[in-house]
Structures are given as C-alpha cells and as structure tokens.
Amino acid sequence: MKSNTKKKLAKPGSARKERVILITNDDGITAPGIRNLVEAMKPFGRVVIVAPDSPQSAMGHAITISKSLRLDRVEVFEGVESWQCSGTPVDCVKLAVNKVLHRKPDLLVSGINHGSNSSINVIYSGTMSAAMEGAIEGIPSIGFSLLDHSLSADFAPARKIVEHVVRNVLEIGLDAGTLLNVNIPKLPFGKIRGIRICRQANAKWKEEFDERLDPNGRKYYWLTGKFINFDTGDDTDEWALHNGFVSVVPVQFDLTAHHAIQHLNAVSWKIR
C-alpha cells in the first residue's frame, strides 16, 4: 500500500468548488454527539448526514447482507441534509457514497462518540469502523470520541478539538490507507494539556458475564468487562488520555503482521 500519496484538501474560503463533508456515527442520528459534530463542521463546507436510525454501538465493521436496508430523508438538523439508515455505520457510509452523494465526499467525520474508542476499542467501535470504511473508499476520514458516556456530557471542549484536528488534516492531508482515531478526555477545555500523536496501547477487555434467570428459569447473560492496559509506554493513546491530552492515533486497514512473515517461513509449507 503506498503511503506517500498525500490527499491535500482546499482550505476554507478557497476558490475551488464547495467541499462536501459526510457525517455519520454509531450512537444514532438523534445522539447529542453527532449534533455537536455537525455544528463544529459547518464552517468547513457543505455538511451531509447519513447516520443509523438507532444506536449501533459495538457493531465493529459489520455490514448488512442478509436483510434489506432502509434509507429515509429526515428533518433532524435545521438547514442540513440528513438521512437515517436502518443499517450499521459501515452501511451508512456505503449508502451515502452510492445513493445520497453519488460521489466521494471530500472528508468523512464520524462521532462524536459517547465513550472512549482508544486502544483495542478501535476494533469493536462502530464509530471507527465507519471512518475505516471511508478510508477504504479513499476518503480522508476521522473518528472522534469523548470519554464521557453521559447523554448530558459537555461537548463544548470536544467541538474546539474537532475544529483544531480538522484544520490540521486539511493543512497536511492524510497518508493513503490511513485514518485518524481521535479521543478526547472528559475535561474543561482549559484543563486539556494538548494534542498528542500516539500509537494504540496494548490493552484488552477482560470479559465478564452477568448471569441471570428469565421468568421461565432459563439462563441468559449480559456481557460486561474490565478494561486492562498492559502497556507502560508514554507514547500510547491510553497514556495521553490519562495525562490530560487528546490522543490522535493514525489507523490502517492493512492488517498484515509484516514482521511475522519471516518467522512463518522458518518452517516448510510443502504439501507433498
């Protein structure tokens, strides 16, 4: 995958034709997070929203292939073209490009997610999978998350961070095949110490299941879990967030573990 093809986008106010910005999320089109993202992005171009009609958290990179999809124009944001989709965040991106915009947008932003998508959460996150689908399509794409699950979270500091990150991405572009995973600590803007470019921390969820009995006496389970960070590095997203910084991790969809190829070739793979 080539890594030196920078996609530079025109700056606000340039003479080029209008910049089109696609916005999506995984918390659904009525979530406060996407409303704040729309407000933050309006100065940067023409905003179009295609978002799930219901919460789709933890959907990962799921797509809908065994049932059909609905896509309906809705009036949720005054003066902004908005569509709700019955599918996953990745479905939203595919439908947006193919059936709403009929072209690639100039920028895709996903979020602002209610809750962290740092470290291993990038794998489970619908917000980040939408951004990854954008990158696969060749669209400069960014996912934003705020470390606050509350529906009444204060998104004002996050909006300032969104503006800052987007301005920088418009300035320098993104490497082909990469997207950004931006996580914002739950702090007043004055307490945020800065923005750090990081790597994904080596962390995982230790799953736990809450076991219950239904009214017929049959067992059922709720998935819960405990987050464990094994990584002691000070260049990780977890370190940044715990120390009052915004974390920005460049993410790729080439999952090849290139370093492992040599080890695997140490044994014979002859089949006869």
Place this chain on the structure above:
Amino acid sequence: MKSNTKKKLAKPGSARKERVILITNDDGITAPGIRNLVEAMKPFGRVVIVAPDSPQSAMGHAITISKSLRLDRVEVFEGVESWQCSGTPVDCVKLAVNKVLHRKPDLLVSGINHGSNSSINVIYSGTMSAAMEGAIEGIPSIGFSLLDHSLSADFAPARKIVEHVVRNVLEIGLDAGTLLNVNIPKLPFGKIRGIRICRQANAKWKEEFDERLDPNGRKYYWLTGKFINFDTGDDTDEWALHNGFVSVVPVQFDLTAHHAIQHLNAVSWKIR
C-alpha cells in the same frame, strides 16, 4: 507489542495434559464448514464447539452489548461438546472462555468459512473476527475459509490443508499479537500448488445497491458489490489464490499506522 514471544504448543501424543481446542465460525453451528473443521481437528486434542445459532456472516468484530445472550448445550456433533450462542462470533469466543471452558483453550480455529476472507474481507468477516478475538485473549488462533459458497462444496481438500497448517503452527507457534488468515482455493487437492505466506492485497469492494419498491411503494435496498484488486504484487493473498496456492496471511490487531506518525508530527498540534 512484543513480537518475539513464541507460544509453542505440545505436539500430538506428548505427555502434557490434554490439548483443548475451541472451534467457532460465522456461518452457524449447522454449516457444513464447521462440521469438516471438527473432523479435521479431532486428532489434535479435545474439541469444544461454541458457535452462533444462526448465520452471522459479515458481522465484523461486532459484540452484543444492548441485549442479552443465550448459550445452550446442543447435540449436533456426536461425542463432541457443543454449544450454540445467540450472539456474534466474537460473543461466542468470549462466552466460551468465560462460561464453557473456564480457561483459555490451547488453540482456537474458526471456520471453515463458506467463501473467501482474503484481502480486505478480513475486516468484514465474522470468521476472522472470532480468530482475532482469540488472539486478543492470547490464544493461538487461525481462521480458515474455502473459496466456495456452495452448501455442497467439497471440503475434503480443505481438511487436508487445515491439518497441514495446524501441524505447522503447533511446530513453530505464533508471534504474540498475531493470528493467521488461511484461504483455500476451490480446487481438487491434487491441483493445489502449495501454501504461501502472503501479505493482505490492496483491494476493496465497490459497493452497489439493488434498489426495489416494497408493496407499499417505499424504497428499500440490497447491498451488493464488485471486488476490485488494485494490487499487482506477487506476494499477496489474491495472487496466491488466483495462482492455485493456499494463502496464509499473518494478521495483527495493532491497527496503528506507525509509518504515518512522523508525517502527522510535521504540523503543530498546540491548542493554545
């Protein structure tokens, strides 16, 4: 992430305590592919199956957090402990470790998937996400796919390939943080030219939507698409499969685009 911690497993017939092998898939517990994988794995240890109770293709790394899960013991495979789960392939792995085995298995194998999971398909695949969840848990994990969607596909060549790959993995172990994505061409065993260690090809789906009207005159969509391979390298999984080889791609869940960090640091991230 450390890459030099090889996990060596005891070979068949060794004096160590019995090897436990967890098997899952995304086509559901009744699919022919998992039945063939069970048969191929029996000689390697005690097999336990925890698989979805219905097809879960293209579920990516989705997990179930907004509804509860069922897990029921079933008699599907004679003499083999089998459980069906109402959740996604990743849910199956989490439930298997936590509520069935009460320990990590020594090996996780997922599949045999009906259809390719090569190149970008690794991102959308439930089969591969189950294997990735295994790797996140620290379990040596392999996903197998056969390039044949037919329910009456001939799995005999694939079974021989499974045995070969598993024997090699038991021999040399896997790097920590990596899993294997194994794709098998639709060929008689005698026509398979060999097994190649590959990188993920740079390819994507160009989405297309089949637009229809429901009986009430409202539009709905079916997601389809065309697979496009941009990659001309002869070291990719697509090249191997098109040339009659089995492809083995080492996959990682550290998604950091390390090469992009320097580029991003070329601009100021000061917020005040």
